[in-house]
Amino acid sequence: xxxxxxxxxxxxxxxxxxxxxxxxxxxxxxxxxxxxxxxxxxxxxxxxxxxxxxxxxxxxxxxxxxxxxxxxxxxxxxxxxxxxxxxxxxxxxxxxxxxxxxxxxxx
Amino acid sequence: xxxxxxxxxxxxxxxxxxxxxxxxxxxxxxxxxxxxxxxxxxxxxxxxxxxxxxxxxxxxxxxxxxxxxxxxxxxxxxxxxxxxxxxxxxxxxxxxxxxxxxxxxxxxxxxxxxxxxxxxx
Numbered sequence: 676x677x678x679x680x681x682x683x684x685x686x687x688x689x690x691x692x693x694x695x696x697x698x699x700x701x702x703x704x705x706x707x708x709x710x711x712x713x714x715x716x717x718x719x720x721x722x723x724x725x726x727x728x729x730x731x732x733x734x735x736x737x738x739x740x741x742x743x744x745x746x747x748x749x750x751x752x753x754x755x756x757x758x759x760x761x762x763x764x765x766x767x768x769x770x771x772x773x774x775x776x777x778x779x780x781x782x
Numbered sequence: 783x784x785x786x787x788x789x790x791x792x793x794x795x796x797x798x799x800x801x802x803x804x805x806x807x808x809x810x811x812x813x814x815x816x817x818x819x820x821x822x823x824x825x826x827x828x829x830x831x832x833x834x835x836x837x838x839x840x841x842x843x844x845x846x847x848x849x850x851x852x853x854x855x856x857x858x859x860x861x862x863x864x865x866x867x868x869x870x871x872x873x874x875x876x877x878x879x880x881x882x883x884x885x886x887x888x889x890x891x892x893x894x895x896x897x898x899x900x901x902x903x
Contacts, residue, residue, distance in 0.1 A: 725886040770842060
């Protein structure tokens with residue numbers, strides 16, 4: 676199974692900050708990496724797929740990069756509605772696996 | 783418009799079998815490239831992918847639960863069913879179903895709202 680390691684597991688940030696979340700795969704997964712945002716009591720939301728393609732309707736402050744084993748989600752100018760948990764997921768091979776998540780809260 | 787909705791019991795007794803149904807609309811699981819996955823989130827923990835069924839009836843399971851899970855589909859009813867046997871307290875979680883289609887990295891692009899299942903003793 677491919678292991679996905681996310682870091683940090685949590686972070687505190689202020690509105691307007693730039694936030695970087697990293698995800699590392701235990702083996703090469705090309706570009707088969709997706710990012711989701713999850714708020715309590717709601718369905719997870721797809722933000723980025725294929726490592727760097729923004730899902731329709733996602734604000735431009737969210738961006739993704741990387742390929743192979745190392746990936747990064749960047750949130751530019753953090754907004755109040757961005758305080759949530761973020762997960763990476765590989766879809767290169769089954770079983771599909773999520774990273775452990777990163778909780779972004781208010782400093 | 784694509785929608786998915788999970789349904790099933792809110793409380794299940796330890797050692798019993800859980801049956802969850804995902805009822806969807808806006809796409810057909812008989813169309814090439816369509817897939818439906820089940821994912822869960824225990825309280826205070828992260829997301830865990832459980833299983834997937836594809837349009838061609840291929841099935842995939844997470845390694846740790848492979849012996850306890852069965853996924854199936856009823857294309858005529860637009861439903862996917864997940865059964866999990868021998869439940870324990872660690873199976874208490876919110877269970878989600880989600881769709882993926884054959885494009886790019888096949889992300890989970892539409893999700894249901896989730897259903898909370900509590901395993902009681």
